[in-house]
Amino acid sequence: MTAMPRNVILIQIDSLNRHFLRTYGNSWVNTPNLDAFAERAIVFEQHFTGSLPCMPARREIWAGTEEFWWRPWGPLEPWDEPIAYHANRAGIITQLITDHYHFFEWGAHSYHHDFAGYEFIRGHEHDNRVTAPLLQVPPWARRMVSEHGESARIYLRNVAAFKREEDYFAPKVMRAAAEWIERNHTHERFFLHIDSFDVHEPFHVPEPYLHQYTDEDPDEFNPWPRYGRSDEGDLALTQRELQWVRAQFAGKLSMVDTWLGRVFDTLTKHDLWQGTTVIITTDHGHYLGEHGRIGKPASPLWNTLTHIPLLVWHPGQAARRVQAITQTVDLHATVLNLLGLPSAATHSCSFLPVLLGNTNTHRELAVYGYASARVGVTDGQWTLLRDHDPQCGPAHWYSLQVGQLDTRSYPARYERPTSYPELTPGHFIPGVATPHWRMPARSGEIRNLHAPRADLLYRASDLEQQHDLSDTHPAQLRSLEERLRTHMNALGVPEEQFARLRL
Known part of the structure; x- marks a missing residue:
């Protein structure tokens, strides 16, 4: 019988397209750490979103509520009982590490409150961090500013001091997570939630990722395309532009993967794999020209957006691929059960029996x-x-x-x-x-x-x-x-x- 883990690590990589991962058939994006993880993990073939987009997905994880029938993007409700709340009461150390600024702004606050500790990496996208005047718009960002105006300038003010790869957001998040494990691995039990806003746009990356998948001059392109139709109308992109944007998305994913390796190395250093379940997933995908769309526009909910990756390392379980239908909301009950705790959330259905190999089925239907x-x-x-x-x-x-x-x-x-x-x-x-x-x-x-x-x-x-x-x-x-x-x-x-x- 497989023993329950001492620890659970949940890693969310925002906007992660399933078809950009080799384990789901991609042949050109370089993600050696995710590839190696998938080779020893349980790979879910039929995992789907639920409530969309970013914060609705997170409330499903935090509270186990299929929320989109009653409300959209918003804060937690007073009656919600997040994973960290239950884990704290059971004496389990809880930590959130994120650069997802929506957690801390008007319209989506309160998600960090229950963690025993949290670390917020400031400055992504519209995060209201830096007010110092933007002295100049760099050449690579001119088209971005022409299309987004002040919202692009907010981002540029936040990243104006970036000089090295280590300054960027995914490196900071993953480095912070590795350092937290280094300092906290001796706890009897912990739940660590790593929520990386990358690979979300803007698709702004340093070398070597900037030119890893393209030889084009970045000054000719916009790394933050506006949402809508990519094949017609005012927002249409040429095939050359789409190829460049996909190359930047892939470059950002490769950067995330590089620094995710730091987390994996720290788990190895302290011999934590045999006592820790590690879950890797996302909130939704991101159109990059599929179906003539870019971003997350008002469009039918095609698989590009809703059929998402789920990879789980569970100690004592053999690597395999499973066909069970699962959804984002099921992470709530599953993580609690992995921690040895019950879930009272009626919308969330634990897929722990699938992880343990006790069944090959889960949901009869996915609704999103x-x-x-x-x-x-x-x-x-x-x-x-x-x-x-x-x-x-x-x-x-x-x-x-x-x-x-x-x-x-x-x-x-x-x-x-x-x-x-x-x-x-x-x-x-x-x-x-x-x-x-x-x-x-x-x-x-x-x-x-x-x-x-x-x-x-x-x-x-x-x-x-x-x-x-x-x-x-x-x-x-x-x-x-x-x-x-x-x-x-x-x-x-x-x-x-x-x-x-x-x-």
């Missing part, structure tokens, strides 16, 4: 989406993608976090709602005894949601989802519709969700 906007559902054989129809019912949020759900980050520093006259108190979320608010969804995307696109239906074996079969296989579409309806009924989601999804 953006709040009141788009959903996807797959049973491992077929996948259905569907948009909300804004004409079929109003969209509401359900939360105690008034004013935190509608705006965030850099824009919230200049303009956000400060009056909320349309709040309705009540008990709307199943299982939550605390009275909370129903409020009209005020985010720009929901208020301006376009008319729904036609449904898209794919065989799960069509990994790149190039062949829509909705017209020729109506019975499969109706079957997934019914299974989605059953899933929603089991969760007790608001009635408006059924209407907006034409169910």
Whole structure:
């Protein structure tokens, strides 16, 4: 029998595209540390997102809540019971190491509160860190500034002093994690959560990664393309531009991998592998021209964004590939169970039995989406993608976090709602005894949601989802519709969700 680990390390690499990893079929991106890890790990073939994008995914991990049926991006709720909260009560040392600045800003605070310790590496993307005037825009950033304006200047002020590879964000995060293990490996037990904002944009990397996959002059390109259609319209990119952006994404991933090796080396130095489960995953993917998209735009939830990597080293278990369907929300219960603790989160289903080899199955269905906007559902054989129809019912949020759900980050520093006259108190979320608010969804995307696109239906074996079969296989579409309806009924989601999804 495999003994439970003393420690658990959860490593999130933001925006990590599954198809950029060799273990999932990539042949050109250099990631020797991730490759070696995958060779001895349990590799999950059918792991999917849940609530999208960044912070909704993190609330699923922290709280075990499939949140997108009730609310979008936002802070933890007062009734949430994060992994670190339970681990602390069991006497397990907890630590968060991250450069993910959303944890610390308006619209997504509180995620770090329960950790016994946390280290925040400042300065990524829109982090409001440096105010000293930007003396000049470097040539490589001129196109970025022309497209993003002040938000790009925020980033440039934050990185103006960067001179060496060690100054960049992924190196700082992974070095900090290795140093924490060095200082804390003698604890009886620990839970370490490493949350790297890289490989998120801007795709700004130093040498040798800048030219590792391209010979092009970076001054001719934009390392931070705006989200939208990459194949038409004002934001369209040429094939040359797309190839350069992919090269920078790959370079950033190679940089993350290089410094992740420091963490692995420290585990080896202190002989921690045999007592530590290590989980590597992401929150979502990132379009780099697939389906004619760039970033995370308002588009169908194709696999590029939602079919994500999950690699797990579990002591005493042989390396293998598993077909069990798992989702982001399942990490909550799984980590708690690995720590020997129960989970009361009804949406989270521990896949520990899969890790132990006791079963080859887990979920019958994976369901994922953006709040009141788009959903996807797959049973491992077929996948259905569907948009909300804004004409079929109003969209509401359900939360105690008034004013935190509608705006965030850099824009919230200049303009956000400060009056909320349309709040309705009540008990709307199943299982939550605390009275909370129903409020009209005020985010720009929901208020301006376009008319729904036609449904898209794919065989799960069509990994790149190039062949829509909705017209020729109506019975499969109706079957997934019914299974989605059953899933929603089991969760007790608001009635408006059924209407907006034409169910």
